[in-house]
Amino acid sequence: MKKSHLHVWTDTFVTKLIIDSKTKEACGVEYIKGANLYKASSLASQTLNSNQLKKSSIYAKREIIVSGGQWMTPQLLQLSGIGDKDLLKKFGIPVIQDLPGVGINQQDRSEGVYVVKLKSNVDIAGIRSINCTYNATLDDPCLIDYMEHPQTALYASNDVLFAMLHSTKPKLPKLPDTVFLFLPNRFTGFRANWVNESLQYPVGAYLFVNVNLAHVDNNVGSVRIQSTNAFDTPLIQLKHFSGPNKEIDLSRTIQSIRYLRTLLLNSSFSEYIDYEELPGDQVQTDKQLSEFIYKYVWGHHACCTAKIGNTKTDPFAVLNSKAQVKGIKNLRVCDISIFPKIIGYYPLIPIITACEKIAGDIIKHAKY
Ligand SMILES: Cc1cc2nc3c(=O)[nH]c(=O)nc-3n(C[C@H](O)[C@H](O)[C@H](O)COP(=O)(O)OP(=O)(O)OC[C@H]3O[C@@H](n4cnc5c(N)ncnc54)[C@H](O)[C@@H]3O)c2cc1C
Numbered sequence: 001m002k003k004s005h006l007h008v009w010t011d012t013f014v015t016k017l018i019i020d021s022k023t024k025e026a027c028g029v030e031y032i033k034g035a036n037l038y039k040a041s042s043l044a045s046q047t048l049n050s051n052q053l054k055k056s057s058i059y060a061k062r063e064i065i066v067s068g069g070q071w072m073t074p075q076l077l078q079l080s081g082i083g084d085k086d087l088l089k090k091f092g093i094p095v096i097q098d099l100p101g102v103g104i105n106q107q108d109r110s111e112g113v114y115v116v117k118l119k120s121n122v123d124i125a126g127i128r129s130i131n132c133t134y135n136a137t138l139d140d141p142c143l144i145d146y147m148e149h150p151q152t153a154l155y156a157s158n159d160v161l162f163a164m165l166h167s168t169k170p171k172l173p174k175l176p177d178t179v180f181l182f183l184p185n186r187f188t189g190f191r192a193n194w195v196n197e198s199l200q201y202p203v204g205a206y207l208f209v210n211v212n213l214a215h216v217d218n219n220v221g222s223v224r225i226q227s228t229n230a231f232d233t234p235l236i237q238l239k240h241f242s243g244p245n246k247e248i249d250l251s252r253t254i255q256s257i258r259y260l261r262t263l264l265l266n267s268s269f270s271e272y273i274d275y276e277e278l279p280g281d282q283v284q285t286d287k288q289l290s291e292f293i294y295k296y297v298w299g300h301h302a303c304c305t306a307k308i309g310n311t312k313t314d315p316f317a318v319l320n321s322k323a324q325v326k327g328i329k330n331l332r333v334c335d336i337s338i339f340p341k342i343i344g345y346y347p348l349i350p351i352i353t354a355c356e357k358i359a360g361d362i363i364k365h366a367k368y
Helices: 069-079 085-090 141-148 194-198 246-265 268-272 286-296 348-365
Strands: 012-020 025-033 055-059 064-066 110-118 162-166 178-183 206-213 222-224 235-237 273-278 331-333
Touching: 012 055, 012 069, 025 064, 064 069, 069 222, 110 246, 110 286, 178 246, 206 246, 246 268, 246 273, 246 286, 268 273
Parallel strands: 064 331
Antiparallel strands: 012 025, 025 055, 110 206, 110 273, 162 178, 178 206, 222 235
């Protein structure tokens, strides 16, 4: 059998990139072995002190590819001396490459919530009788159902029963701006403790619609380190409904909720619905709907915090078209951070496609 050249180390946390400050060449990474080191983890020890853990280093023969995702990639770059010089100086980090684009341009979809309570005799796809626990228990019947019926069980998808694309006004020239996902539970977004909160209500008794405003022009979010400790989380500012078209973005979500009301409550579908749970009957005016939307807005596709761009003309471009970090040799980024603008409706396929392209380029130019 051919020897594999891929080594995956789990429970290994990269704390810094090793870059020669004179040649500006990335040559390795510092790391610490251990589980749940990052403080974002609910399992991270509150008293964790990075000085008590053993740091190690590993060196690369060719180049380093950072794939930490939209928040930890900019954090790692900043901790390693690549980023906005004023931010780095504030934390006493020697500036290796002043790149003000690292950690800005953050974009996310603005996702809204719409929930109806279904009548007690309604059992969409037989889900009500199964009692899913979303992996919160080892004997989750929906997981067992999935093992037995991998094509048709609820977990055959990410819990989505059906989906539809929707255009609000002003209509975008090419694509619908919004996607609705219909899920069989009382879900209000991925928040801390969301599984336990959702499971307070019987699965299948509610229909949740994820009102996903996919195409936004809002790029004012940011990610900035708050300390030099790699285990500390950075300051993440998503700033929903804050971009140049914030009024239009908000209006699109209001329109979508009104549309769902018509679709579900004023159609033949209404015979299956007991009542509107969220926003609820009392929320009717634009002002009330705006307050509701702000209260519940969430997102889970944040991106674009180390964007590809024209590194000669755009001072905020972090990467060239081959995802190489401007001004640093042997260093690339390949993850959701690299996109200049939020992509499509769902990011995974575009990320994989972009990284395949980058991998193709690396292989093409590698001299074996
Ligand atoms: C709950 C949820 C559901 C989603 N559902 C969908 C969906 O249905 N369809 C879809 O297209 N997208 C979905 N997304 C979005 C999608 O998962 C992300 O956009 C995508 O995973 C981003 O890929 P990435 O490679 O950029 O980063 P990630 O997938 O976040 O990978 C980054 C990796 O780097 C590791 N890492 C970070 N820093 C360090 C460090 N210092 N040392 C060592 N390791 C480190 C992290 O542990 C992580 O494994 C979902 C996101 C969430 C949160």
